[in-house]
Each structure stands twice: as structure tokens, then as C-alpha cells.
Amino acid sequence: MNLMSQFCNLLPIRRGKVVFFSFTESYADAPRAIAEEMQRCRRKANCVWVGSKAHKPNGLPENLCMAHGKHRMCYELSTAHVIVSNTRLGKYWEKGFRKKAGQMYIQTWHGSCGIKKMEGDMQHPREGYLRRSRLDSQQIDLLLSNSRWLTQVYRNSFFYDGEICECGSPRNDVLVRGTEERAAAVRAALGLPLQSKLLLYAPTFRDGEGAPVPPLPDWTCLRSILEERFGGEWNILVRTHPGLPKARRKQLPVIAGEHVLDLSAYPDMADLLAAADVMISDYSSSIYDYLLTRRPGLLFVPDREQYAESRGLYYPLEQTPFPIAENEMALADAIRRFDTTSYRVRVGEFLRQKGCVDDGHAAERVADIIEQHLGKEVAA
Numbered sequence: 001m002n003l004m005s006q007f008c009n010l011l012p013i014r015r016g017k018v019v020f021f022s023f024t025e026s027y028a029d030a031p032r033a034i035a036e037e038m039q040r041c042r043r044k045a046n047c048v049w050v051g052s053k054a055h056k057p058n059g060l061p062e063n064l065c066m067a068h069g070k071h072r073m074c075y076e077l078s079t080a081h082v083i084v085s086n087t088r089l090g091k092y093w094e095k096g097f098r099k100k101a102g103q104m105y106i107q108t109w110h111g112s113c114g115i116k117k118m119e120g121d122m123q124h125p126r127e128g129y130l131r132r133s134r135l136d137s138q139q140i141d142l143l144l145s146n147s148r149w150l151t152q153v154y155r156n157s158f159f160y161d162g163e164i165c166e167c168g169s170p171r172n173d174v175l176v177r178g179t180e181e182r183a184a185a186v187r188a189a190l191g192l193p194l195q196s197k198l199l200l201y202a203p204t205f206r207d208g209e210g211a212p213v214p215p216l217p218d219w220t221c222l223r224s225i226l227e228e229r230f231g232g233e234w235n236i237l238v239r240t241h242p243g244l245p246k247a248r249r250k251q252l253p254v255i256a257g258e259h260v261l262d263l264s265a266y267p268d269m270a271d272l273l274a275a276a277d278v279m280i281s282d283y284s285s286s287i288y289d290y291l292l293t294r295r296p297g298l299l300f301v302p303d304r305e306q307y308a309e310s311r312g313l314y315y316p317l318e319q320t321p322f323p324i325a326e327n328e329m330a331l332a333d334a335i336r337r338f339d340t341t342s343y344r345v346r347v348g349e350f351l352r353q354k355g356c357v358d359d360g361h362a363a364e365r366v367a368d369i370i371e372q373h374l375g376k377e378v379a380a
Contacts, residue, residue: 008078090132114285148355168362
């Protein structure tokens with residue numbers, strides 16, 4: 001236990017204080033959706049966003065305080081009445097910080113009906129990560145799920161036997177309720193015309209030292225095929241995974257170019273999902289959020305056998321609604337032959353099989369839970 005944890009463990013809870021934290025410390029994901037819902041219609045909460053100074057967002061809600069820095073994070077989390085995070089806080093607990101009586105820790109996680117194995121189910125997990133994950137799970141009071149399938153995965157892999165709220169994923173609310181406003185804001189921020197068609201290419205990272213970097217298609221060929229199949233003038237948004245180390249990201253061929261934007265540093269993936277007219281990914285859980293829009297999604301997986309061995313998949317790629325391509329020629333053919341009607345039927349069946357409950361109101365349900373907890377007395 002270090003001096004900071006000893007000091008913070010003595011601090012009292014500040015009643016009504018809700019602290020939000022997100023993966024990469026950017027203003028994003030399910031914590032963002034919940035924070036905005038709290039700000040929209042709740043008056044009791046004192047909301048604090050803990051994040052990186054470099055990611056201070058434009059348009060931060062007026063009553064949402066921004067805190068940054070390691071020491072400030074320790075203070076805010078130690079005095080929170082409610083903690084909301086979409087990523088593990090194991091490093092925090094490992095340093096000797098303790099959750100106080102009366103504090104509530106809500107873990108939203110940052111995936112949904114994804115295919116890649118996680119936590120205890122991974123093929124070759126790092127022991128240090130699993131140790132911190134187990135420690136974090138001991139602190140969780142409520143874990144959010146968007147489906148019957150994900151709830152079972154949590155039970156098997158998350159080292160957690162507490163309460164799971166099958167209420168939907170707050171980050172997916174915008175994808176269910178309508179994306180027009182968010183999509184227009186993204187195009188405006190990127191300086192693209194409103195009528196511009198957007199392809200989002202978002203591969204996940206590969207595990208292990210020396211693992212290959214995600215493959216990148218030929219952008220010129222891809223644009224030509226998209227225009228041939230769907231019409232319009234296309235721009236390509238490329239977002240590599242935040243977990244891809246900078247050293248390995250430098251190994252990628254040139255990402256940006258004419259009509260190609262590198263948005264790897266873009267803070268909130270939900271914005272890009274809302275804006276995209278077509279998405280191509282590989283094993284990322286983000287495309288399983290994107291299918292809620294019913295817009296075309298495809299899988300580009302040249303390394304599928306290697307990835308299944310290194311990380312592990314929960315079910316065969318063939319059980320997804322997406323056309324699968326293992327090389328660029330197959331990807332081009334899948335785009336040309338894409339059948340929107342049959343694809344939407346497959347998406348509906350996939351969501352039914354997984355028991356998906358996303359209906360656009362998850363953030364409201366979580367905000368109700370938080371507000372109820374804030375009404376409880378806390379120790380002085």
C-alpha cells in the first residue's frame with residue numbers, strides 16, 4: 001500500500017458524487033451515454049469525468065466537471081458515491097485503495113455480442129492482467145449486459161458472481177434510436193459534406209509480443225468497388241484499436257491518403273458507428289454494435305486461423321450475419337454481391353439468438369439505478 005492509497009482510504013465519500021471513467025480516458029462509450037443521461041434529467045448528482053487532459057472534449061455538458069491527472073483520479077474515485085467505468089480498475093485496487101461502505105461500482109464493459117474471447121476465456125492470457133481482473137471483479141456491484149448470451153459469457157469468464165443487469169448497452173442507445181444528428185456532427189467535425197458516403201474500417205489488435213499488425217486493404221480499389229455497388233462518393237475512415245501499441249502501429253503501411261482519414265485517435269467509436277454507411281472489421285466487438293443499425297457490415301479476416309489460435313473465438317465466423325472475406329479479391333466480390341435484404345434478415349435472427357435487449361433506453365435504466373443509490377445514506 002502506497003502513501004496515496006493510505007491517504008485516499010481515509011477520505012469520506014461525497015454524497016451524490018458520480019465519477020465516470022472510460023477506456024483510453026477519452027470522453028466516450030457507455031460512461032459517456034450514462035453521464036449525458038444523468039445531466040439531461042437528473043439534478044441530484046455531482047458528476048465528474050476522470051480523463052486525459054489531451055482528450056478534453058468540446059461540448060462537455062455544463063454541469064459535468066472534468067478531472068485529469070493520476071492524483072486527481074485517485075481522489076475522485078476514493079470519494080465517489082458511485083463509480084462508472086467501462087474498463088478494469090485493477091491497477092487502482094492493486095495499489096491498496098479500498099472501496100468504502102456505501103460506494104457503488106458499476107462496470108459497463110466495452111463490448112457486447114462480440115466473437116473474440118475475453119478475460120478468463122482467452123487462449124493465452126497474461127497472468128498479471130488476469131490477477132488485476134480478478135481483483136477488480138471483487139469490487140463490482142453491478143455489471144451491465146446487453147444480451148442473454150453476454151450474461152452467460154460474464155458468468156463463465158469474468159470472475160464475477162454478483163448482480164448482472166441485462167438492461168442493454170448505453171453506448172448502443174444512439175444506434176437503436178437514430179443516428180442522424182450524431183452522423184451529421186461527425187461529418188461536420190471532419191469537414192466532409194453531409195451527402196458524403198462513409199466506410200468505417202476498424203480492425204482489432206492482435207495479442208502477444210511480436211504479433212502481426214492488422215491488415216489494411218487497398219483503399220483505391222475499395223473506394224471504386226463501393227461506388228460501383230452503392231453509388232455516391234466515398235470517404236474511408238480508418239480506426240485502429242486503442243490497444244494497439246504505438247510501436248506496432250508505426251509498422252502499418254500508410255493509413256491516410258486522398259479520401260482516407262486516419263481516425264485512430266478519435267475519442268468515441270459510437271460516433272463513427274453512427275456515421276458509417278458501411279463497416280468492415282475483423283474480430284472487433286464494435287461491428288456487433290454496428291449491426292444494430294442494420295447497415296452493411298463485412299468481415300475482412302486474412303489471418304483468421306492465426307487469430308483463433310492466439311486469442312480464441314466464441315463461435316464460428318459463419319454463424320455471424322456478415323459476409324466473410326479472407327483476401328482482398330474475396331472482399332471485393334463480397335461487396336459487389338452484398339444483398340441488403342437477406343443481410344437484414346440474418347441480423348434479426350442473430351440478435352434473437354443472442355437474446356439482445358438493446359432498445360435505445362439502456363442509459364435511462366442505469367441512470368435510474370444510480371439515482372436510487374444516491375438517495376441512500378453514506379457513512380460520515
